Each structure stands twice: as C-alpha cells, then as structure tokens.
C-alpha cells in the first residue's frame with residue numbers, strides 16, 4: 001500500500017510521499033509542534049493526499065497533533081518505514097546540523113532545568129553544599145584564638161559578621177527549599193520534613209524515580225556506601241528526618257525502616273495521583289514513634 | 298626537534314594509539330578538540346598532533362581495550378550513536394576516534410551531566426548532544442542523523458532492550474557495530490554478575506553476532522564490554538527476530 005510519512009529532522013518537517021521523494025516545510029518559530037503550528041503548506045499538501053494513501057508520522061505525539069488538525073487518523077510509522085523515509089531526506093551540511101542540534105540542546109536543557117522538580121533538586125544540592133561549608137567554617141572559627149590586645153580581635157569580629165551574613169543567607173535558602181518541597185512533594189515533605197524530602201528527591205534523581213523506589217532503597221539514599229557487616233550499618237539522609245530525635249538511639253534503625261516504607265508510599269503519591277495522604281501517613285508515623293518509645297526497657 | 302615518542306596506531310581505529318612505556322602500555326586518542334583537558338586527563342603533543350590519555354580506570358571502553366576487546370571500534374569518518382553519555386568522559390574519546398569528519402550523537406537523560414556535555418560539545422567539533430530518554434528514540438530521532446554504529450552505557454536493568462530499540466531505528470543494516478558496556482549491579486540482585494552477563498548475552502545474541510565479551514575487572518567491578526555486529530539483511534534485523542506486535546511496541550515502551 002502507498003504510504004506518506006511526516007518526518008521531523010532538525011528544525012524542519014518533511015513529507016516523504018509514496019514516490020519516495022521528500023518535500024520540506026520549514027516550521028514556525030517553535031521547534032516543538034503544537035497542533036496549531038503545522039506549517040500551512042504541509043497542511044494543504046496533506047489534505048490533497050488521496051484517501052487510499054496511508055498517512056503516518058514519525059512520533060506518536062506528532063501523529064496525534066496532526067490527526068487533530070486534519071480530522072483524519074494518522075498512524076505511527078514502523079521502524080522500517082521511518083528508516084526508509086529518513087533515507088529520502090536531503091543531507092544536511094555539517095555546520096547547519098551542528099548549529100541546529102546545539103541550539104535545540106540549549107533550549108531543552110533550559111526548559112528542563114526550569115521545571116519545579118529540577119529547581120527543587122538544585123536547591124537541595126545547594127543547601128547541602130552550603131550547610132557543609134558553613135559547618136566547616138564554624139569548626140575552624142572555634143579553634144581560632146584572638147587575645148583582646150591584638151589586631152586578631154578585630155579580624156575575628158569582622159569574620160563573625162561575615163558568618164552571620166552567611167547564616168542569614170542559609171536561612172533564606174532553607175525557606176525557599178521548604179516552600180519548593182511543599183509544592184513538589186507535599187506528602188513526603190509532611191512526613192519527613194522539607195529538607196530531607198528535597199534531599200531524597202535529589203538523591204533519587206527526580207520525583208518519578210523516587211516514586212518507583214522501595215523503602216529499602218529510600219532508606220539508603222544519601223549514604224555513601226553499602227551496608228557491610230565489618231563497617232556496620234549506614235545512615236542515609238532519612239536519619240535526619242523529623243521525629244528521629246524523639247526515638248531512643250538504639251531504636252532508630254527500626255524507625256528508619258518504618259519511615260522508609262511510609263516515605264515510599266508518600267513519594268509514589270507525589271509522583272502519581274498527587275492525592276493528599278499526609279494526615280494518615282503522619283498519624284502512622286507518630287504511632288510508630290510512640291510504640292518505639294514505649295518498648296524502651 | 299620533537300622528543301622521540303613512539304605511538305603505534307590501532308589497526309581497527311587509527312586515531313587510537315598505544316604508547317609503549319618501559320613497564321606498561323598507555324592508550325591515547327588523537328584529540329579533535331583543543332585544550333583544556335575534558336576531565337583532567339593528560340595531554341601529549343607530538344608535532345602538530347595532540348593526544349589525550351585514555352585511562353582504563355576512567356572509561357569502560359578503555360578498560361575493554363586493555364582487557365583485549367576484539368570487537369568493532371569507532372573509526373574515522375563514521376557516525377555513531379552514544380547512549381548514556383553522562384558528562385562526556387568516554388564520549389569525548391569516542392568522538393576523537395571518529396575524527397573531524399565523523400559525528401557522535403550523544404544521548405543523555407540527566408540534566409546536570411548533560412549541562413557539562415553541552416559545554417564540552419561547544420568546543421568538541423564532532424560531538425552532537427541530545428537531552429533525551431534513550432527508551433523513547435522516536436522522541437529524539439529528529440536530532441540524530443544516520444548512524445553507522447552504536448555504543449551504549451546507560452546502566453539500566455533494561456539496557457539490552459534500550460540498545461535494541463535504538464539499533465532497529467537508527468542503524469543501517471547488517472554488520473553495523475554495536476558495543477554495550479554492561480553494568481551488572483544495575484540489573485538487580487536476583488542474579489550474580491555472571492548470571493546477568495549470561496542473560497544479557499543471550500538477549501543481545503538474538504540480534505547481534507557477538508564477539509567474546511570482556512570483563513572490566515579490576516578497572517570497573519561487575520562490568521563487562523559486549524557486542525559485535527548487527528545481524529540480518531539490509532535495513533535492520535530480519536523479520537523473524539522481530540516481535541509480532543511491532544506496530545504497538547514503540548508506544549508501549551514509552552514510559553514518560
């Protein structure tokens with residue numbers, strides 16, 4: 001059966017007709033294809049195709065978008081059809097290809113990094129880095145001795161002012177992080193605290209990845225090594241979760257395990273249905289804390 | 298006068314050279330880009346040419362070569378597709394092997410390493426970066442040109458399936474080189490590394506004529522390099538190897 005294929009290559013759309021010839025239709029400014037951006041020339045061409053010519057596109061989203069405009073169902077090209085259609089496309093000069101690919105790469109990266117989830121990951125990493133740096137600075141400052149009568153005194157006072165300003169910055173950073181975490185992963189943030197929630201998302205590489213993890217994986221996120229009999233247990237970021245402090249130290253492993261299981265439920269909801277499970281999860285968490293405290297000998 | 302440095306080109310890929318030292322052999326690739334180093338690797342200048350040290354500890358492909366990989370290699374003038382390029386450590390060397398007339402389409406899904414890959418591509422003239430999920434090749438086909446060979450290092454449980462969907466869409470015909478760096482630790486704990494290797498080998502052997510795989514220990518624990526050449530008539534694997542529900546499959550695979 002005769003087939004016509006709509007194929008995108010670099011910034012252009014092509015129609016490869018049943019005769020195997022490709023015609024190009026430059027796209028409007030946008031490189032993506034919202035249905036409305038179907039080039040007029042291409043739309044006209046598609047409408048004049050006889051009904052017995054099967055019409056397919058290279059990509060499901062494109063097939064759907066064009067179907068909506070044409071009011072005629074487009075199929076998805078098989079690998080074989082698509083490969084031969086691509087062979088019919090004109091060769092693109094090296095420099096033009098390179099310029100188009102790099103421009104597209106910059107644009108997609110920009111778009112991905114601007115998503116709420118990626119902003120949360122950036123904030124989480126930044127906050128972690130900052131916390132470490134400030135902690136290091138604090139310890140060093142405590143070891144620094146500045147007797148009254150020396151110029152070291154002035155120097156120490158100046159540094160203290162700098163440190164105070166860093167701490168103010170840190171606080172603002174944490175506020176932003178908390179707000180972003182409540183927006184992106186509300187259930188998880190309610191369960192383990194915003195900062196830990198953000199670090200879990202960063203450690204998993206995204207909300208979706210976190211939502212697919214089991215509790216045992218989540219429990220280890222952020223720990224630098226695997227557990228081993230010689231070197232003892234390991235502590236992931238979950239050990240800094242809300243209410244961990246309320247549990248007796250020798251019961252914290254057990255608490256981390258239960259919390260990880262609840263976190264898996266919370267993350268899955270945040271990644272999929274976005275239903276608010278937080279009251280139930282928090283209640284279960286708090287019951288567990290009480291249990292572990294009560295069993296104290 | 299240039300210092301006497303003896304570099305022996307690899308016959309399968311002449312931009313890959315071996316430098317015999319007193320106690321060991323070093324691998325280097327002839328750079329297609331200019332300094333500074335990509336990830337801190339050493340550079341060696343011989344006359345007009347610049348070579349970059351290709352260390353087995355830093356790259357699975359280099360480790361494979363040290364461990365005696367006999368399979369196909371990227372060669373000058375070819376175009377290859379690289380899946381899982383991360384920030385471009387190995388990809389930069391593969392680009393070197395392809396030379397200024399070759400092209401490397403480098404797919405990476407994770408935005409932070411990709412940002413570094415993009416910065417590298419801006420100064421590495423044959424490197425073409427694509428931010429996309431290798432599981433959904435239809436989504437990035439517009440940005441990938443015809444490819445002769447495929448190198449994959451995605452470290453995912455379904456890595457062989459990812460290789461297959463990409464090979465079927467992008468590679469032109471029988472004999473196309475396919476190289477896969479297999480990370481057994483990402484494949485679950487139900488099997489040991491040898492078991493994972495066997496399963497992956499079996500799966501890959503259904504559409505690739507394999508050369509002997511090589512273990513990458515001690516450079517990369519639990520990793521293997523495997524691959525060979527795509528089987529089948531012109532235009533991809535033979536029909537008999539394809540799943541029956543072909544048309545529906547690419548859609549089902551999309552897990553966005």
Ligand SMILES: C[S@@+](CC[C@H](N)C(=O)[O-])C[C@H]1O[C@@H](n2cnc3c(N)ncnc32)[C@H](O)[C@@H]1O
Nearest residue numbers: 381383386387405406407430431432450451452
């Ligand atoms: C082991 S690293 C690659 C290292 C790199 N090849 C090197 O040797 O320099 C695996 C990479 O694959 C990427 N990756 C994993 N799944 C992917 C997918 N479905 N599509 C694209 N990239 C993926 C990861 O983000 C990661 O950067």
